[in-house]
Amino acid sequence: MDNLFYNFFPQINVGNDLIGSFIQNYDRFRKPLSKKQRSAISGKYRYIGAASVMDYINKYNFDGIYLLLGEDGTVVDNKGYPILQYVFGKFWPNNHTHVLKGKNISTEWLYLFFRQRKVLNIVTGAVQKKISQKNLNSLEFSYPNKEDYLKFNEIIQPLFRDIRIRIKENKRLRQLKQELLKQYF
Numbered sequence: 001m002d003n004l005f006y007n008f009f010p011q012i013n014v015g016n017d018l019i020g021s022f023i024q025n026y027d028r029f030r031k032p033l034s035k036k037q038r039s040a041i042s043g044k045y046r047y048i049g050a051a052s053v054m055d056y057i058n059k060y061n062f063d064g065i066y067l068l069l070g071e072d073g074t075v076v077d078n079k080g081y082p083i084l085q086y087v088f089g090k091f092w093p094n095n096h097t098h099v100l101k102g103k104n105i106s107t108e109w110l111y112l113f114f115r116q117r118k119v120l121n122i123v124t125g126a127v128q129k130k131i132s133q134k135n136l137n138s139l140e141f142s143y144p145n146k147e148d149y150l151k152f153n154e155i156i157q158p159l160f161r162d163i164r165i166r167i168k169e170n171k172r173l174r175q176l177k178q179e180l181l182k183q184y185f
Helices: 002-008 035-040 107-115 133-137 146-184
Strands: 023-025 042-048 053-057 068-070 084-087 090-092 097-102
Touching: 002 107, 023 133, 035 042, 035 053, 042 084, 068 107, 084 107, 090 097, 097 107, 107 146
Parallel strands: 042 090
Antiparallel strands: 023 097, 042 053, 068 084, 068 097
16 A cells, blocks of 8 residues: 555655644543553553553543554654554553544545655654654645545545454454363363
């Protein structure tokens, strides 16, 4: 999908539009939980950090499709691209990840945009790396024309729907495997 994105939008990183105008940021709804708090409420919902699932708890405060982008700590990979997680379903993000959705663009488009956009120029902090909301929102790009965006979105939405289906199916199969192993061994 990265190549498809680039083929549709080869000049996406050259422009004066601000990506912040196309992001809905839900950071204010994050509530960090300590390891001790999490161990007291162990469950089935993902507690997600900047780079990965950190734990499973019995509560969630988000439900839907979101893009998580590392805010502090692990914020970029070794090539300068942001640490991203495309998440869906019920989960609880910690305070080290930005919780985003697309605004007037799909969250999937936003995810693919950030997969091809180096962000080293907006990272601050010598010891602890950070991408602030202000710096994130200030990234310049060229908003695609509506026809190209709609055509592209029409192609990627079924692909992302299939990805979500396969991920759910894999999770269900892993659970079934665990149940069967417990039953027979």
